[in-house]
Each structure stands twice: as C-alpha cells, then as structure tokens.
Amino acid sequence: MSIRLSNGSEIPIEMHKVRIVQKVRLAPARERFRAIEEAGYNTFLLRTRDIFLDMLTDSGTNAMTDNQQAAMMQADDAYAGSESFYKLADAVKEIFGYQYLLPAHQGRAAEHLLAKTFVKPGHIVPMNYHFTTTKAHFDLAGGKVLELYTDEALNTQSSVPFKGNMDLDRLRAAIEKAGPENVSFVRMEATTNLIGGQPFSLENLRAIKKMIEPMGIFLVVDGSLISENAYFIRQREPGYEKASIRDIIGEIMSIADLCYLSGRKSCSVRGGMIATNRKDLYEAIRPWLPVYEGFFTYGGMSSKEIEAMAVGIREMTELEVAGASADAIKYFVGLLESKGIPVVTPPGGLAGHVDAMRFIPHVPQSEYPAGALAAAVYLTSGIRGMERGSVSMDRDAEGNDVPSDLELVRLAVPRRVFTMSHFQYAADRLKWLYDHRTMVGGLRFIEEPPVLRFFAGRMEAIGGWGEKLAEAFEKEFGADC
Helix, strand or coil: CEEECCCCCEEECCCCCCCCCCCCCCCCHHHHHHHHHHCCCCHHHCCHHHCCEECCCCCCCCCCCHHHHHHHCCCCCCCCCCHHHHHHHHHHHHHCCCCEEEEECCHHHHHHHHHHHHCCCCCEEEECCCCHHHHHHHHHCCCEEEECECCCCCCCECCCCCCCCECHHHHHHHHHHHCHHHECCEEEECCEHHHCCECCCHHHHHHHHHHHHHHCCCEEEECCCHHHHHHHHHHHCCCCCCCCHHHHHHHHHHHCCEEEEECCCCCCCCCEEEEECCHHHHHHHHHHHHHHCCCCCCCCCCHHHHHHHHHHHHHCCCHHHHCHHHHHHHHHHHHHHHCCCCECECCCCCEEEEEHHHHCCCCCHHHCHHHHHHHHHHHHHCEECEEECHHHCCCCCCCCCCCCCCCEEEEECCCCCCCHHHHHHHHHHHHHHHHCHHHCCCEEEEECCCCCHHHHCEEEEHHHHHHHHHHHHHHHHCCCC
C-alpha cells in the first residue's frame, strides 16, 4: 500500500518485514561488458553471478511468505490422491468459486492443454493482447491469434485506466467474419504483459461475455496477474472503491467460463492450473493431463508447491499483498518520469516499462531497439531487464521479421523483493544512460532459434557500441562501478 507523507509526497510502504536476505554483487562495468558479450546481448543468457538487480521477470521470483514456507513442510507426497491437492482445490473453490481443477507445472503448460483441446486448424482466438508462449502454442495448433485491443492500448503516454480492454466492435466483426463455429474461445489476459501490464475492467469483461455467450463461445481469463488486475479495478473502476480484492476476483471468475494461470505471479509460487465450473470443458481437457503433465492430483507440480499455492491463492486477496508490486511500480515509474525517461503510463501491474523507440529513436526496429536498450541498461547498471519488442516476435512463414507493435524494456518488480533505494539507483543509472543515449546502437542476430527466439537467440552490437558505452561509463564512475 502507499501512504502520503507530511510533505504531500506518496511512497509505497512495505507491510512486511525482511527476515531472510540473499547477497547480491555489483560487478564492475568491464566485467558486465564481458558478460553481455558472452551472452550474445541477450539478458536471458546472463548468469546470476553477474547481475546486481534481477528485473528480468516477476515469474517465480516473488518473495514467498512465512505461511507458504510453513505449508510446504506439510506436503503429502502421494503420487495419487494427495491431500495437498485437495487443499488447493478447496482454495480454488473458496476464492475463485470453481469446482473443477486441473493442476499444471506452469502457465504455458496450461496453454498447451488449452491449445491441444480447443484450438483447431483455421480457428481464430480473439484476445486483448497476445503473450509470447500463448501465441506459440495456439499457432502450433493451427489457430490464428487476433489482438483486438482498443485504440489507446498502444499509446505509451496515456492516462486511460484500462488499456487492457478489448474493442467490442472489432470482436463482433471478427466473429462475424470467421463464424462462431470457428472461434476456439475468447481470451482475456489479466494485466496484458506485452503492452505494459495494463488491466481490463469488469465492465468490459461483462460486455464481452454478453456478446459471445449466445453464440456458444466461451470466455477464458489468463489469471496469472489476477490479483493485480483486481487491485487496479478497485483503484480505477467506479463503484469498486470499497470492494474487497476477494470479491472483485470472485466477480471476474463468475463472468469467465474458465481460468488458467501461472502460479509464479499472483500466487508467488512455481506452478499453474486450469479451473472452471463447466464440466464439459473440464472433461474435454482432463484426458490430456496425465499424457503431458502428470496425474490428476499433481499435474507436474511438486506437492510442496501445491501446498504453497493453496496458501498463496488466499493471501493474494489481501489488499496489501495485491498492491505490493503495483504500488512499488507506481513509485518506480514516477521516479523515471521525473527524470524525463520515456516510460509506459499509466503504471501497470508487473513492471516499469521503458519505451525504447522514444529512448533511442535513432535505432530502427530492424535493429531491435528494445533488445539493444535492455543490454545497455545492464551495461550501465548491472540491472537485468527484458526485451519486449521485435526480438520477442518470431519470423513469419517466409522468414521475414515481424515488427512488434511496441519496443519496450521491461524492468520487472517482483513482490516484496526490492527496496526504494534499489529503485532510486535504477532511476539514476537510467538517467545517465538517457543522457548518453546516442551511444547506443542496434543489434543483429548471429544465432537464431526458429521459435521463441528471445529465450536463446544470440546477437552482436552493430559497430561495437557496447564496448564504447562501457568505456564511457567506466571513465565517469570509475573502474569499480
């Protein structure tokens, strides 16, 4: 939560205390240059030992609570019929209101099961925006992802509160063109990852359901960041100012026909699941679970993770937990804005996002500006962020690059991990980089996988700008910084 100080400013206040710490190291700029060169200018391929602040992702990196850790000690390791599973099922029924549960080892495993079961060749899958693994699974199944976002969604300088909403007119037109029988389902992502963690509103979700239900199309919610989306609804949607996070989540789930999620985010534990009240959907997916994941009562998760997820589902409904990262991100984005750094506004639910096309406009999209800026941020700060731009798009069937709608550097803010001094340091180093932004050049691939290339692809700095930037930073701050 945030509190207002006597001078009128607002800061996030941590409603927890730190009991266990993990040591980090700030490697000198020369070491960072060698590390990013070895990683092929791909921050995914950096080693933890070379990273100061790891802001690559909020997935699986949130701090777990003492209650979650304690629950892990009570795990029932039975292969079948584990009591740990039934604790998770009880939590899902209590918070989501769903009777049927299918555990999976993480969110993309749930996506695979949905693709295997419901996405057919020639089908369309309308959504508010794609996520990388979602699109990959649905494309591989022969479907076509349609991103039916609103006009304001791609405006990185905005005050629109729900940029994750779906355009209803575009949805209606897409269904009429394809025919309802050729729509696998409609997917809504809670805080759309690739456009800055932007939420959808309950008003928009209800309108979608009202439109598609008579056509026999079901509604799927990716609830990986459902807690944060509910927090934004409470903050931004009229009529929900006094609503509890639990009630808002319950209302979202009452509208959706099925929810799947990665537990690595809102639940703060590694794992995933699919849940629904529709027996027909459950029974269609269920046979594939032991084929691709594991038995019905563990689904690829360890029993310890299942126990911790059951606790995490309940804890994510607490106001101070739901707002932990959202309020920290708001503070961080405010710091960056105050220094003139181009960021996505309003602040979203998983990270502070830097707009690379406004930061380094001299680097064309064909040279991957978001990837270049992510590497430059690491070089000048030791902070590992993540490219969310054209590197995260795979090539088309003819082998051509597909330019991304946005070129963003995602600086993720895991729950209860960083302090305000970390954000202040990050903002300071990004300001230095912004003042020296003309030194940043483009990238080109030297190793490129055929799918999800952002995970393992390697690049090089065109013109050797990486070494020159490291030298300039070292000259100003010294060899030890």
